[in-house]
Amino acid sequence: MKIIMLGAPGAGKGTQAKKIAGRYRIPHISTGDIFRANIKGGTELGMKAKAYMDQGQLVPDDVTIGMLLDRISEPDCADGYVLDGFPRTIPQAESLKAALEKRGEKMDYAIDVDVPDEAIVTRMGGRRACVSCGATYHIVFNPTKQEGICDACGEKLVLRDDDKPETVQNRLGVYHDQTQPLIEYYRNEGILRTVDGTKDLNEVFEDIINVLGA
Ligand code: ADP
Ligand code: AMP
Numbered sequence: 001m002k003i004i005m006l007g008a009p010g011a012g013k014g015t016q017a018k019k020i021a022g023r024y025r026i027p028h029i030s031t032g033d034i035f036r037a038n039i040k041g042g043t044e045l046g047m048k049a050k051a052y053m054d055q056g057q058l059v060p061d062d063v064t065i066g067m068l069l070d071r072i073s074e075p076d077c078a079d080g081y082v083l084d085g086f087p088r089t090i091p092q093a094e095s096l097k098a099a100l101e102k103r104g105e106k107m108d109y110a111i112d113v114d115v116p117d118e119a120i121v122t123r124m125g126g127r128r129a130c131v132s133c134g135a136t137y138h139i140v141f142n143p144t145k146q147e148g149i150c151d152a153c154g155e156k157l158v159l160r161d162d163d164k165p166e167t168v169q170n171r172l173g174v175y176h177d178q179t180q181p182l183i184e185y186y187r188n189e190g191i192l193r194t195v196d197g198t199k200d201l202n203e204v205f206e207d208i209i210n211v212l213g214a
Helices: 013-024 030-040 044-055 063-069 090-102 115-125 165-177 181-189 201-210
Strands: 002-006 026-032 081-082 109-114 127-130 136-138 192-196
Touching: 002 013, 002 181, 013 026, 013 081, 013 109, 013 201, 026 030, 030 044, 030 063, 030 081, 044 063, 044 165, 063 090, 090 181, 109 181, 109 201, 115 127, 115 165, 165 181, 181 192, 192 201
Parallel strands: 002 081, 002 109, 026 081, 109 192
Antiparallel strands: 127 136
16 A cells, blocks of 8 residues: 655654554655654765755755655565655656556555644644654653653654744745645545544544545
8 A cells, every 4th residue: 555644744644654654564754754864874865955954945856756766666665655744746746656657556545634734833842753763752642651752762852953933834834835735636636535633643543544444
């Protein structure tokens, strides 16, 4: 099964993508996580991406598309995957479609996790991310057992630089301009499914399972 997670930054794409990946035993591919791993590793790709990410802007398509297409060509993607944070522009969606068509494949579902902007600001201000394993939590909605420490690996949690309020506003603007048009795009492709992302995160997951089938 090949799934795209759509939705504003902070809508809960990553949270749900991890649950989907666990249940359906497919890899969770987050372009944001790949960029952050490259920044941490000090690679050339990471250095290119960092300047854009810090501003809340999108990393240019010529960097992002090749990186994602390489990733989905790896052997662990043979039975499907869940994409989180890609595509974020129409050219990214077109490139993905063209690359899959060449192999006689197509995406199965684009799940839009729908959350209004007002709720997004609270979500992102309270998000805490593990510097080591990439797990994400929320100080109120999904807290760790021990404050500031990752349940999964015991490392320290941080507030991402791009989750600070001034950058969140930029990211929401970028989302509405460049990414939201993908909702119409995938509606026209016939694979759009919308879930109410304001519900409790376990209820959102139930709704997604109803879409995907157990
Ligand atoms: P995205 O990947 O779309 O940017 P995340 O999955 O990281 O978003 O979620 C953003 C923040 O909101 C995180 O702190 C997460 O724990 C929290 N969150 C996710 N889903 C819900 C939900 N349904 N209700 C409340 N908080 C949520
Ligand atoms: P995320 O972890 O999905 O919230 O992404 C964090 C940041 O990484 C975004 O604000 C962008 O700067 C960058 N990024 C992630 N995915 C993409 C993408 N598909 N296209 C362009 N930039 C991206």
